[in-house]
Amino acid sequence: MHTVWLVRSQEYALDKFWEVLELLKTFKGPLQFKTQEKPLEIPADRLEEIPFSAIDLETQEFEPLTLYSLNHWNQDLESLIFKKATWNTIFDQCQEYRTEQRIPENDFIVLLTEHNNEYSWFTAADPKGQRNLFVHTAFWDQYTGTDHRYPVAYHVATAILQLMTFANYNDLNMHLHKTSRGCINDFCADKKKISLKLRTADICPxxxxLLDKRKVDREVIRQVLAIIEGIREQMLFKSRWKLDPKPLKLQIKGESKQIIFPELGNLEVKLTPLEKTLYLLFINHPEGIRLVELSDFRPELKGIYSSLYNGSEPASIESNTASLSNPLSNSASEKLSRIKSKFNHTLGTDLAKFYYPVGENTQVKKIELERNLIEYIN
Ligand SMILES: [Zn+2]
Incomplete structure (x- = not known):
């Protein structure tokens, strides 16, 4: 097992960060993706501000990132300010974070940051040999024409595999492919070329x-391949789905009633047992339910929750369902908003809207999905 701590740099949006983490967590294997939630803030005085007017296009000092950004942006360029950190700063900060948060030295830290870095790399590992990495999170949408989380998650997974494969930067440079062949070890000098890697989702023979010769853990290789293949499938599916945007089949699987989307590579929307209890109640009632009337459904809630409860205090089944169905408590509406945000994070907002209960707080809330799209399996 290897623990991989995803760390959000302060300027990186919280919802985007969670989307990447949730995506990675859907792929099981020896890499365990986690977060400590505390963001890392690179101090302002360690960041270099680069106003657009200072960029010398002749020397191409800010290749490749800046130039490509300029080609794609139609906004007022004069007002843009880029922020850049040295690799030293980035990795020192990761190391400080490691100490503060008591992260063992064998665990990986992957910093997700919007800031540019001195060599404008999309991802890099700590040259001092610590298990620190960063992945640059900005501009991906423009280059790959896809959801930001796919390229970011792809780079988190493949950067870890590279760190496990190569001893140092010399070693890495000797093996990177200067001409793209759709392998994770293609050296892509610009973000546009990365589309090829994402679409091939491959490691070349x-x-x-090399991975085999260097005895890289085969389970890790398998998991990384599953991640990049899963990302490829989801990207393809989504681009085609736009042509025919209709709801997909939802499976409710096993004793723990996992909520799974088979057409999205068995993507799971992970709810807590109590959230799932409320969700399944809404699934059972296509006509919808008013939150103020939840107390009428208390026996049903209790029945569902008892089958999902995995704790050691049976008494809390009673108290939790009582609180969930109490019209004077916020418990149900809080859970509904968490359910909505989990569906949004996992599926994207366009698709998610078919699956969570909608309706004004005082009115009937219901899940619109046709119930024949729901399949119960063991
Ligand atoms: Zn290769």
């Missing part, structure tokens, strides 16, 4: 051989 010579790199597979």
């Amino acid at each position: 010579s790199c597979i051989e």
